[in-house]
Amino acid sequence: MSQATLYSVSYDLSNTIASALGSVLPSGARDLITSSGVVTGFAVVIFAVIILAATMLNTILLIWWERKLLGRFMDRRGAMHVGFAGLLQNFADGFKLFRKDTVKPREADPLGFYFGPTAYMITSLAIFGILPISSGWDTGALPLTLLLALAIFAFAPLFIFVSAWSSNNKYSLMGGMRSAAQMIAYEVPLLLAVVSVVIVAGSFDLNTIVYEQQNYWFWGPLILALIVFVAAMLAEMERIPFDLPEAEAELVEGWNTEYGGMFFAFFMFTDYLRALVGSVLVVLLFFGGWTLPSWVPSVATSWPLAGIFWFMVKTYIVFGVFVWIRASLPRVRTDQLLRVGWNRMIPLGLVSVFVAALLVVAKCVWPFGCLPTP
Amino acid sequence: MATEITATEKPNQNPILWVARPMATAARQFAKSLFRPSTIVYPYERLEDPEFREKVAVASGKPIGLGQVWDNYRGVHALNIATCISCNLCQFSCPDLCIEMVTVPGGDPKHPKKCPEIDYGKCSYCGFCSDACPEGCLTMTTRYELSVTKRSDMVYSPQRLNEVFKTKLPMNPIRLARPANEDSILLDVPLCIGCNACARDCPTQCITMLDIPKPEAKAGEKIPKRIWKEPVVNDSDCVRCGTCISVCPKECLFWGTRK
Amino acid sequence: MQPDDLTRVLAPKLGENLLGVEAFEGMAGRVRFRREAALDLFRAVRDDLSFAHLSMVGGIDWVDHREVFYVAWSDSARQYVLLSTDVPATDAHVETASAVWPSANWHERETWELVDITFDHHPDLRHLLTPDGYAFHPLLRSFKIHEPEELEVKTRHV
């Protein structure tokens, strides 16, 4: 049997369910249910559910991971009394927010007020439909995965601004404007960093990009691009030191000041969802995705789902670095942030594009090695 | 950096690589707290628990509970009803007016025994009452957990305070010595009518009524109608509660320095 | 700086409006003046005696009259000075010091609302500590705080 992929797993599952269902049904219905069209459609649904569940679980785990790590950075324990080592803490938070009232301010615009956070979450969730997490565990042959992911990723400021504006609060409005400004400002360096990776890999397909990293991971030669990418990602994820839109010290809770209950949960959840996207992209673009260096003994990778495992480990370590940054740096100011974005990050990104071009021309660079021959 | 500071130890903490220094500090703290953070896992570990202080707080090398002397913590009061003499000093010393003297069983009907009832919703835990208590029967313990769901549960009756006393919590060991030059109760002799009120109500029974000679009636002078007794205060037994002054109908007792 | 030094400088400026300079422990002295000469005194104290730093303005209600006192600090003499003036309770007003020392602004607002002493020509005489429109002046002696039942607890019933 060939290696299990996400699609094959869901297809098998769908097939099993269909035949089990069909065995107890009369023959006409059995034929309908076990027909290839129904099974395939059912497989697609299962496929989506798996992705959704895995994403949500991972995001919640990511919040737990941040809380525990942050606790240790701060010489305390973090959530620990709900569930094993506090693992159920975020489920409790989620349930509670789900049950809690959402108060809509009287003057708020209802359409934007409810549409903003919902669209913010849905668009961010959609990214996971196209991100590969191991070989075969993806939606299949989309040639422009990276571009599509970044395009969907860039929707967010719009929805943030819509929800901030609709909640009719001065703090929300200021937070929304800051958010829009900084996301737009950092979109350019983000794309420049990505472009340098794309130049080296020669493809927008994330699978190909990972494949191209089999000899060396890109973070070594493209360290400049990595720095630009991480900085821009921090700004896009709105994390310290670039968490100006929800700067607690001056804007009460930033653009989600007026949100409570489920919509606040959407915001909180989506923030971490985007953090997960960021970490995943860093791993995919610069740290070889689910692959391990060739000197690692094959026993580490030969068992099933090893690719997913190592991919998750890398993702969580990358996110741990984000937490480390959060624990040790203060917040910058809006004008400084924008100045850094336009004056430093864009030139650095251009330089990294140049470096990437040199890398392609040189093919082999000491001490990293050569690019794989196509 | 434009700012200069006159300092003995110049803070030579200029940035290295923009942000490397704080990140290194945070990482160092991370490594330190990986095994045992400074957090006290509160309902299970308690600072006032001496065993915890010795085994974890001091031994772990963490700054938990350094410099603790818990016996003198000012928490809930403990009242020993048996030794309370109903002198009201705690009530009068209370700056927050949270102590009320209520009758407890045990006194004689003429002379009911009164013990403090404390409203912890008003008490500011200043310790004046336990400092004032001449018998040491009202002390403060290390108990501090006082969350209730009904406001009226915060009022501790004398019996409830007595229960706290029976639990033998560590109690405040500091007892203040009485001042050397305490004032005494003096008598404004011409005003006294010998009514015995002060001796009757004295919580320590340190006032005795002594007979005084009835003066001879002189011509043109009326002998005042009174009982021919006069209070004499035993200063060594007196706790200076001032009950006698307050019950005196003629305001003839007052504070002063005995010659 | 001694009280005599203060008198030497202030007497020519204020004339009979200077009621006297007394010694005060821990201070350069206590200057009593008539309120008519307030502004002259402030200027003299700040410019001639170099008390450039006004620390405190306060009022005391002596029932029959009210007293306004100012505490100022001199960096050169390293001393405080206390200035005080009496104003009648029925007509309690005095010239503001905030033209001379800007720091008097809030102190005078506070004194105005708590002790009911009006400061003439004050730039911004609004309520500071009490809510807007608060009609009482709590630090007057006639303003009682205890409710009767609260005092009841304290009275002796043996």
Added chain:
Amino acid sequence: MGGLTAAQAPPAPSPRNPTVDLQLSNELPMATQAAVPFIEIEALRAKEFIPASKEALTSLIAEQGQAKLIRPMFNWSGRNSLFPLHWGLACCAIEFAAAFGARWDAERFGVVARSSPRQADLMIVNGTVTWKVAHKLITLYEQMAEPKWVIAMGNCATGGGPFRTAYSVVPGVDKLVPVDVYIAGCPPRPEALLDGILKLEQLIRERKE
């Protein structure tokens, strides 16, 4: 020694007062015994890495049964993630902050302060409430979304504290908003605040609607 000096050692028992035992008791303080048995499930989580959630859930399901799972579920989530409103009124705010500090770390219980009243479900009134701030407090309370709770922390919030005779102080925040848990203390220790929060969790646990 003349004047007032403090005797550090316990004084010799006076003839009138022979029973006062000022020695340090070797037993655990009474408060410990009083507070621990309130929920057995919590007791299982004494150490961070003891798996207690399984037993907790099993016993929950066993006790309540499938049909009654939802209400306990919501109560469980409600009591385990209390977000207090982040504001400081007076002295107790400092102890409130200390409870969130490294030593007591209220986040262990899922208590995370939120600055916006919309996202908070617990208002900890940590200090003296004056009449000037009273209507803002009520506004904040009304801005909080249901379900919401109020803890009156310290004596000023409970009954005005030392300032209740003053002209500007509300004698107890229960005159303004309904209070669920009162914590006495002036200010209460951070442990006492956590104890009050645990008390509130117990209240929510027993809540039936």
Added chain:
Amino acid sequence: MSEMWINMGPQHPMTHGLWNLRVRIDGEVVLDVDPEMGYLHRGIEKISEDRHYNEVVTLMDRTCYVAGLAWEHLYILASEQALHITPPERAQYIRMTCEEFQRIGSHIMWYAAFVNDIGLMTPFLYGMRDRDLVLDLFQSFTGARMTYEYMRVGGVRNDLPPTFTDQARKVLDWLTDRFREYDQLCLGSSIFHKRCDHLGVLKANDCIAHGVTGPMLRSAGVKRDLRKDRPYARYDAVDFDVAVADGADVTARYLVRMEEMRQSIRILRQTVDWLEHHPGPVMAEHLPRWLGAPYAPVGREGYLLKRNYAKGVGFSAVEEPHGEAQAYVVNEGTEHPYRVKFRSPIFANLSAARQYLVGYRVADIPPIMGSVDPCIGEVDR
């Protein structure tokens, strides 16, 4: 965006207390500010008039809740002057020890709140952790963490426990190391300098004109410290330097406060040594009966009508952690002070808010206000 007013407070993460800063902004630029105080006005001066001299001490802890012992010291000094009482020397040293520890505790609290304002979350927890050590120390001899009720007219309530000196030295050693860590987290970060340099500048002239004192004044280069200029207690007997910086900005205030903590450690090492070797009484002898007791059992109206005490006026000024605090106590020969008036340093520092906030950005308000270190309890009283 056109101009608009926003209210920062009374419930706002920036305020560190209960006050309202009304800000007129244009985009992100601050055009005007108007602090609105009084949300915590508890009438302490009025309540004091109805209290016994020693009972006012309980209010002093709550007046400034981060520097309770300094305020107790302030009030006690003024009362002693008004009542003509001199405390014994050991009591004065104990008070100095208290005040310096309180300065460290207050400054650590400032540090924790201030770094939180610029978005640094971690040092807040470090600060609270280390401050708890100081509070533990206070608890070991006063019996409370924050509201001590320790000082009395004529001395202090009780002597220090025998273990105090060892524990105090341990705490001082620990804190010395931690202060280095604090500097690494703030000064070692270039983002901190980007945020705080040349921010909230208030030059020396403006400081003096608006009555600004304390670290804000010293950060503007004015070397004024009441402990040196007008020594109270026994500050003339200890050796220390006044921390002065010349930046007049937020960084300078940071540096001044950190240096003050180091100087406090220096003072504390001297006073702790002194206390170890000089036992003695901690309460003045021959106090009047109603004051001599550390409690006030008979101080009610009506019981002391036949006594007359000497009248007097007391004034004291103390270099509190936030600046120069002053007290003015009028003794009219009764058991209650006739009038108590306090001067809070932050009251004056906040009144100059317009001088150091206008022209900066909205994001700069929290760090600037954090560097002022507002403690609203003592402003509103």
